[in-house]
Amino acid sequence: MSRYEADIEQALTHIRVEGLSKTYRGAQGVVRALDGIDLSIRRGEIFGIIGRSGAGKSSLIRTLNRLEQPSAGQVRIDGVDLGGLDENQLVELRRRVGMIFQHFNLLSAKTVWDNVALPLKVAGKRPAEIERRVAELLQLVDLADKRDVYPAQLSGGQKQRVGIARALVHEPQILLCDEATSALDPESTQAILALLRDINRRLGLTIVLITHEMEVIHEICQRVVVLERGRVVEEGPVWQVFGDPQHEVTRSLLGTRQHDLPEDLVGRIRPQPESERSLFLLDLHFTGASLREPDLLAIGRTLGAQARLLHGGIDRVQGRALGHLLVGVHSREPQAAILERARGLADKVGGLGYVTAA
Amino acid sequence: MSLLLDRLLQGTLDTLLMIGASSAITLLLGIPLALFLVTSTRGGIFEARWANGAIGSVVNVLRSIPFLILMVALIPFTRLIVGTSYGVWAAVVPLTVACIPFFARIAEVSLREVDRGLIEAAQAMGCRRRHIVWHVLLPEARPGIVAGFTITLVSMINASAVAGAIGAGGLGDLAYRYGYQRFDTQVMVTVIVLLVLLVTLIQFGGDRLAHALNKRK
Numbered sequence: 001m002s003r004y005e006a007d008i009e010q011a012l013t014h015i016r017v018e019g020l021s022k023t024y025r026g027a028q029g030v031v032r033a034l035d036g037i038d039l040s041i042r043r044g045e046i047f048g049i050i051g052r053s054g055a056g057k058s059s060l061i062r063t064l065n066r067l068e069q070p071s072a073g074q075v076r077i078d079g080v081d082l083g084g085l086d087e088n089q090l091v092e093l094r095r096r097v098g099m100i101f102q103h104f105n106l107l108s109a110k111t112v113w114d115n116v117a118l119p120l121k122v123a124g125k126r127p128a129e130i131e132r133r134v135a136e137l138l139q140l141v142d143l144a145d146k147r148d149v150y151p152a153q154l155s156g157g158q159k160q161r162v163g164i165a166r167a168l169v170h171e172p173q174i175l176l177c178d179e180a181t182s183a184l185d186p187e188s189t190q191a192i193l194a195l196l197r198d199i200n201r202r203l204g205l206t207i208v209l210i211t212h213e214m215e216v217i218h219e220i221c222q223r224v225v226v227l228e229r230g231r232v233v234e235e236g237p238v239w240q241v242f243g244d245p246q247h248e249v250t251r252s253l254l255g256t257r258q259h260d261l262p263e264d265l266v267g268r269i270r271p272q273p274e275s276e277r278s279l280f281l282l283d284l285h286f287t288g289a290s291l292r293e294p295d296l297l298a299i300g301r302t303l304g305a306q307a308r309l310l311h312g313g314i315d316r317v318q319g320r321a322l323g324h325l326l327v328g329v330h331s332r333e334p335q336a337a338i339l340e341r342a343r344g345l346a347d348k349v350g351g352l353g354y355v356t357a358a
Numbered sequence: 359m360s361l362l363l364d365r366l367l368q369g370t371l372d373t374l375l376m377i378g379a380s381s382a383i384t385l386l387l388g389i390p391l392a393l394f395l396v397t398s399t400r401g402g403i404f405e406a407r408w409a410n411g412a413i414g415s416v417v418n419v420l421r422s423i424p425f426l427i428l429m430v431a432l433i434p435f436t437r438l439i440v441g442t443s444y445g446v447w448a449a450v451v452p453l454t455v456a457c458i459p460f461f462a463r464i465a466e467v468s469l470r471e472v473d474r475g476l477i478e479a480a481q482a483m484g485c486r487r488r489h490i491v492w493h494v495l496l497p498e499a500r501p502g503i504v505a506g507f508t509i510t511l512v513s514m515i516n517a518s519a520v521a522g523a524i525g526a527g528g529l530g531d532l533a534y535r536y537g538y539q540r541f542d543t544q545v546m547v548t549v550i551v552l553l554v555l556l557v558t559l560i561q562f563g564g565d566r567l568a569h570a571l572n573k574r575k
Contacts (some may be wrong), residue, residue: 065482095484105479109497109573118493119483128518166483
């Protein structure tokens with residue numbers, strides 16, 4: 001990286017995490033929840049942190065507003081090291097960093113209005129300002145008619161919208177989302193994600209979210225890191241991680257989004273053709289790297305009239321076509337020749353072997 | 359007959375006065391004590407484990423002494439505070455000393471049950487520790503504290519009758535002198551009816567209030 005690029009990177013960076021570790025003294029000795037994490041989160045982006053349960057996601061996001069004290073390493077927001085803040089500065093910082101939670105964490109004894117007003121009240125704002133700001137936010141999350149209702153009477157999606165209003169009431173620059181949609185039904189999840197995307201665009205907020213659902217990352221994130229046992233095992237733009245996952249954990253989290261080989265084919269694959277009627281299986285992998293889209297005409301022309309689409313699918317992520325197409329080619333040519341011809345059809349082309357048509 | 363009525367009226371007023379004064383002090387001192395017990399434990403927002411252990415032990419000791427014995431043992435202390443060991447005000451001292459730890463433990467349970475996530479959310483929104491106590495712990499535990507205070511009031515009525523036996527006045531005193539020492543069943547039954555009425559009223563009121571304060575439904 002040149003000096004110039006380094007300067008740009010620095011200017012873009014909103015949150016910088018360096019060598020972050022967290023160890024707990026548990027019942028079975030010392031547990032490493034976070035183990036040397038390095039991250040750069042850019043201003044105004046939606047940054048996803050995904051991992052299986054116990055990977056350290058919760059600990060990581062909590063170090064960003066110091067609900068969790070790291071054992072080693074640094075978290076810097078706008079260049080300021082959180083480790084050096086005293087209690088007053090920490091309170092100030094937390095008012096600039098909103099947070100929403102999986103179980104909403106609304107105060108049951110307070111109305112919607114009082115829940116949203118609380119952060120301003122404890123900051124000693126004037127009643128008139130509180131009134132104006134809370135009304136504004138309830139408008140934003142579309143709950144103006146619920147201001148005098150208690151949280152118990154709201155649906156999950158509505159509760160999370162109250163949570164969002166409360167988190168945004170101090171006009172923070174960062175919003176942390178701790179599994180914010182994991183307790184919601186699919187419809188509410190979509191609505192909350194849409195709201196977060198909207199907030200990100202309209203207010204230019206940096207959003208950091210943790211989740212175990214790839215769908216969430218797919219819906220709204222621009223960049224993602226995959227966490228496993230307290231370490232970053234994969235990171236990059238979302239299209240890249242989805243298009244060409246490198247780590248086994250990433251693949252398992254992608255789950256059904258991956259168009260794995262169907263069972264009936266797997267059992268029948270042979271390294272050599274068994275008969276005249278055997279098909280050569282060609283895997284056309286679109287990783288998104290080249291921005292190319294599957295060209296059906298080119299596939300047909302290159303592979304001949306006997307090319308059959310057996311399996312696969314293409315997803316669009318961040319405007320890029322990603323996925324695998326599994327094409328059966330009927331040809332007596334050697335594998336190498338077919339692969340050579342097909343090379344330009346996708347970002348990655350591979351031969352899987354032969355199957356004999358049933 | 360009118361003398362008896364007078365005595366019953368006086369007894370009821372004395373009991374109400376005793377309960378009223380003792381419960382007010384219990385509420386005033388019991389809640390801070392409960393807050394201290396909850397917030398000073400390991401991982402609490404005002405962690406002070408040594409002090410927590412010490413105060414916790416004192417509470418346990420006071421809780422384990424039977425009221426009658428506590429009352430007698432406290433006589434010098436009572437004299438020191440109210441100047442006498444006889445009458446309504448003298449009963450307020452042991453009643454308070456016995457009920458504060460009792461109530462504090464019940465209130466402690468309600469406070470402890472406040473979801474940790476709420477405290478975390480409060481910290482994340484920039485609440486200081488006193489804000490957490492005032493805006494999170496107390497309001498969220500309020501229905502449980504009210505229910506606990508009702509229980510405390512009822513056992514306080516119980517104890518006040520015992521206090522009556524050593525000359526504190528009130529309904530207990532009346533029942534003891536007429537019912538036990540003079541075998542006057544009529545007075546005894548009247549006192550019992552009054553006590554049942556009082557307890558029922560308090561329990562009913564407490565339940566209603568706790569229900570109204572519970573917004574979790």
